Amino acid sequence: MSTPVSELQALLAEPKQVFITTHHKPDADALGSSLAWATYLKKKGHSVTVVTPSDYPAFLNWMQGNDEVVVFEPRHNERQVRDLVSRAEVIFCLDFNCLGRINELGEFVRQAHGTKVLIDHHQRPEDFADISFSNPKAAATAEQIFEIIRDLGDQDLVDKGMGEALYAGIMTDTGSFRHPSTSRNVHLIIAELLNAHIDLASVHRRIYDSHSxxxxxxxxxxxxxxxxxxxxxxxxxxxxxxxxxxxxxxxxxxxxxxxxxxxxxxxxxxxxxxxxxxxxxxxxxxxxxxxxxxxxxxxxxxxxxxxxxxxxxxxxxxxxxxxxxxxxxxxxxxxxxxxxxxxxxxxxxxx
CATH class of the missing domain: 3.10.310.30 (Diaminopimelate Epimerase; Chain A, domain 1)
Structure with missing residues (x-):
């Protein structure tokens, strides 16, 4: 019996044109999981573009890969984004559970021919994905991304930049590890991210101590x-x-x-x-x-x-x-x- 991981492994066996998007007004989990996943896929030889449906806070601009993000602006780059979606062989939808959460991008994705993969931790996902990693018990989508990379046998590819992006997502979505969703598994993942030499204090400072x-x-x-x-x-x-x-x-x-x-x-x-x-x-x-x-x-x-x-x-x-x-x-x-x-x-x- 196939599993989402085995299906994903088969899907990504050869280099693909990949499109990654996340929810409106991305937070640290949305952007961090998207950028870490993009870096991983690039290391595996895929051509990857991350498109956000709106802008996002400046205190997230430090994340590795931020300078390559395309921010969708309907009046300025709709044709470019439509083309990116239509050419994508694989479309990853991260940290949202229904296409309405990505504004106009939702219809682009719905009509696209590429294989759609959902990675998300919200309740009651809309049935639009071909492959679904939906786990409402997960503390953050970043937690799921780490687990998928690990289950694909590629944990060694998690570098400091990826690790800090994932840590930011987990840290913020758990309220700095205070929510009931902060499981034993969350702490074990953070321990693994520390092996990638992430700077916990720096990530916290850049997100929470950078107000005007x-x-x-x-x-x-x-x-x-x-x-x-x-x-x-x-x-x-x-x-x-x-x-x-x-x-x-x-x-x-x-x-x-x-x-x-x-x-x-x-x-x-x-x-x-x-x-x-x-x-x-x-x-x-x-x-x-x-x-x-x-x-x-x-x-x-x-x-x-x-x-x-x-x-x-x-x-x-x-x-x-x-x-x-x-x-x-x-x-x-x-x-x-x-x-x-x-x-x-x-x-x-x-x-």
Whole structure:
């Protein structure tokens, strides 16, 4: 009986034209797993292009291979990206579970003739891939990438640059190794990455200690004036307007982590951040314990993700979106009040 690894091994037995993509507004796991996988495939003789469906935070620019990433911009390089997708013999979809998560790229990939391979750790994947590595129990897609390289017999090809990209993905998606998803296997993989001479402190510093002054002032404003707490439903939320983003010269990545502050309040079980992006309101949901934000987001805000960490979207105005959210809370009061508010760390949102 064939397995995804054996199918992948057969697929990659000869050099191929490879296309790799990941989700909108890539985070450290999305970009780190994509770039590490790209480097591995290049070492095996494949021709590889990484295309992201949007820009990503500048604090990820240090990753090995970053200078070769193609950022899809429909008004500027649509023809180039369409051509890359159509010519690809193998298309890898990393760290997302439905084609809607890659914007316009989704239809390009859906219509492409190349073999589609999904590598992802989110719940309920869409059935679009020919080969699927879907493991919701994995802490990060970077964890899966390491395991696949190892299972293909090529762990020795993991160099320092690949290792640091994978470490960044695992570190951020586990909340610096504090989430319940931080398994024994995660720590064993980090031990193996240390054999590639990765610099743990440097990776942490480049991601978490590289904020601009104005970004910190933005954070101060948000926590002072925008953080709302509803004790009746053990819920905290933040809503950020377009004008506020402009006032603080917000860049991609500046809203990451806001939801963590809301959930860190003692007694809070459910936290949400609403970001008005103009074309839509992007939402990050986080929870502790048994309350599933994946189910909540999927039911009400066209989203999904993990049990305690998910995202959603609304096409209503910001105020109307928040009002709809607040109006839903009474429906979940029993769950929100009965769930112990254990202070668990949460993953940074992509908002």
């Amino acid at each position: 002054e104005i970004r910190l002032r933005f954070l101060g404003y948000i926590l002072k004036d925008k953080l709302m707490v509803n004790r009746e439903f053990n819920t905290a939320y933040i809503a950020v307007t377009q004008q506020e983003l402009r006032d603080y010269e917000s860049k991609t990545g500046d809203t990451e982590g806001l939801v963590n502050y809301a959930l860190s309040i003692e007694g809070i079980v459910f936290a949400a951040v609403f970001i008005d992006r103009g074309s839509a309101v992007k939402i990050s949901f986080r929870s502790v314990g048994d309350f599933s934000v994946a189910d909540f987001s999927r039911s009400h805000f066209d989203g999904g993700g993990h049990h305690n960490a998910s995202g959603g979207v609304s096409y209503q105005p910001l105020d109307a979106t928040v009002e709809r959210f607040l109006g839903l809370l009474p429906e979940y009061q029993a769950q929100l009040v009965s769930t112990p508010a254990v202070p668990l760390a949460v993953a940074p949102p992509v908002a």
